[in-house]
Amino acid sequence: MIKNYKIEYNPEYNFSKTHNFNKQVTRSLNKLIIAEVINIIPSRVFVEIDDKRKASIYIGELSNKYVGNIFDFKYNGKTLHVGQKLIAKVIGIDQKSGINLSLKNVDNIEGDKK
DSSP states (O other): OOOSOOOOOOHHHHHHHHHHHHHHHHHHTTOEEEEEEEEEETTEEEEEETTTEEEEEEGGGSOSSOOSOGGGOEETTEEOOTTOEEEEEEEEEETTTEEEEEOTTTTSOOSOOO
16 A cells, blocks of 8 residues: 555646647548558557558458458458558547547548548
8 A cells, every 4th residue: 555645736737738639639630641551460450650650440440341350351452461551541549549540431531631
């Protein structure tokens, strides 16, 4: 048991961090980005985007159709593999899971297409 432990709370720091994070989310949502596959696991594809940031694509966001086995999924006629380039849409950014991307409805994009 920890005794005499005092938590110091700094509301300015927390607000500032959250405020900047929310601005980043607002600017990035629904944007198209180019991502390079760096790892594939049964439930998720891990990618690297623009400035060496990491992101991921959940198996349910690969296609509008059911994907039973991620290792059998084909993107532009080719099975996913490390080093492959993908065009994905940013669907979410959160502090817990990071940048979440989707390959679904990539043609249905709001905002700028880059």
